[in-house]
Amino acid sequence: MINLSEFHRYVAENQPNICQVTVVHHDRTMINDSWNGYQEDDTVHTMSVTKSVVSLLTGIAVEQGLIGSIDDYVLDYFPDYKIKRGEKTIQKVTLKNLLTMTAPYKYKSEPWSKICVQEDWSIAALDFLGGRRGMTGEFQYSTLGIHILTGIIARESKMTTVDFANKYLFEPLTIAPRKMYVAPDAEAHKAFTVGKAPKGNIWFSDGKGVGAAGYGLCLSAEEMSKIGLLCLKKGVFHNKRIVSEKWLEESTSARLCCGEKFRDMKYGYLWWIIDEKEKSYAAIGNSGNVIYINPKNRLVAAVSGYFKPTVFDRIDFIKEQIEEKLKNK
Template identity: 50%
Template sequence: MITKKTEFEQLHKYVEESSGNEKNICEITAIKNGRIVYEDYWHGYRRGDTLNVMSVTKSVMALLTGIAIDKGLIRSVDQKVLEFFPDYLVKRGEKTIYDITIRHLLTMTAPYKYKSEPWTKVCSSDNWTKAALDILGGRNGITGEFKYSTLGIQILSGVIENASGMKVIDFANTFLFEPLSIPRHTNKEGSTKEEQFNFLMSKEPKGNVWYADPQIVNTAGWGLALSANDLIAIGLMCLQKGIYNGNRIVTEEWIDAFSTPYIDLDDRFGNMSYGFLWWIIDANKRIYAAIGDGGNIIYINEAKGVCVGIAGTFKPRIFDRVQFIQKKIEPLL
């Protein structure tokens, strides 16, 4: 007779012996109906060790945006971006930027003046938010086209900071992390290319940090370090429609809003849809996820009461983490 323990042991061995997309996994935590039913570690990682969860950071920014709206600091997702940057000097002849809203940022439909993201230009600047504003807009206007941008979403950090009068990390610690029993985070500073590369590529635990630019504005598109247990706390709060340990963290309306599909995508994006910085896997079954490079993920299946958090070291072009969860983990839960 194969027991549940045996099945989990087989899963551990599968990851441990993987030579493919699973070999960078360091932590997995899974919950079913509010209870942790699986927790496992590889490569010397232990409970509480954190990794750069890459673009899962974007989904955390979506939650912070919702909290700011709940508090009246942002009127709505249709508020114009430039209202938060009254001192920003718009370049002569630029018109499109005036009409771009927070909704455009959240749905990745904001237009940008580049063919490929100008990493060096933005990440070697003294002010990453201003550098991101400099690439926002363009002659084609707002077309509604999906344009995934890690650099452009940096603008959202500036929006939250200017709206709240707080550093993003302080806002997150106060209104999201600490209420979810996620350890208080501190800034990880490092403006040189070498420092950024080391943070990205190092396989060592990161500590409870969030990368920040020279202005100590936290990165919105990557750079937040979380453990699998941290990811699962966020997921559980979402499963419970914004409530954690009996406390309201964000409104149920915002949970529904960010997990609603606004744009249907093609096979380049796994035929998923996109909400507010969250990926919608199956709208009818209420399955959605925060997904970052390296296969970092918060996977949520509302109908089954399931959430899976996976954290791993940097490994580019991992696109099968949802399939891995649905084929290897979810059946065990």
């Protein structure tokens, strides 16, 4: 059993950047608490939690027929793109490669200064897709490269990514609509990324109005818990089908092992697989932002945090301070 006052004190003393925690266990909200001056409906920049939300949006786009198949080649959706001279690999890259982080890129570290100054980040990311090494099947974690996915959703739906998400995901989840936020300059971009104050209902976007696919979405822990509940209920929320059960099953199944750098976790379609036996999985972002789903225990735990780099113990925190204690309830 969780003593709420003890839990609040533990978080304040041991997880100082946590802003909110929402926990739902067997359809009951067990924890809905806040720290660091945050209110229940304040939002944080969830960082790479955004990626898993984009996975859901991709599944919705597939279900609607906007995307034919994730086995389609990326360039099928950019017929006017001019391939660089000598570049052959890009023609072999599929949407599945983007979703599983097995797409090859022509860089060792993410080229923020070269992509984020462009108006159309999807085209700028395409310029870095491919390379001489070819299709290796290796895991190459990317935050900027997968912007191509939100670019495809915007192109095929004829809507901004944010409007698409509002209509087909957030509104059905009773999450307030997000608004696009385009940083006027590099300084504002950095301030958005590392700022510790609440963000508002926004999604960082490029100059074309395409929401960043790898980061940039701002949510509260309670809102993240609704996304977790949608997944726990196999794509249904308040008796309404939002995402197909088949897509959720596919996207949260382990596709490859990510190595020691990533704590030997496995990866699905922009979801981290925590425990294959329990079929638990999570959306994980920098600063320890997490949506954790364990179907076996009927548990959803959502944690929001202000910017603090290299927080690597948040899943351990959820398992030890929340999941284990609820098992003993």
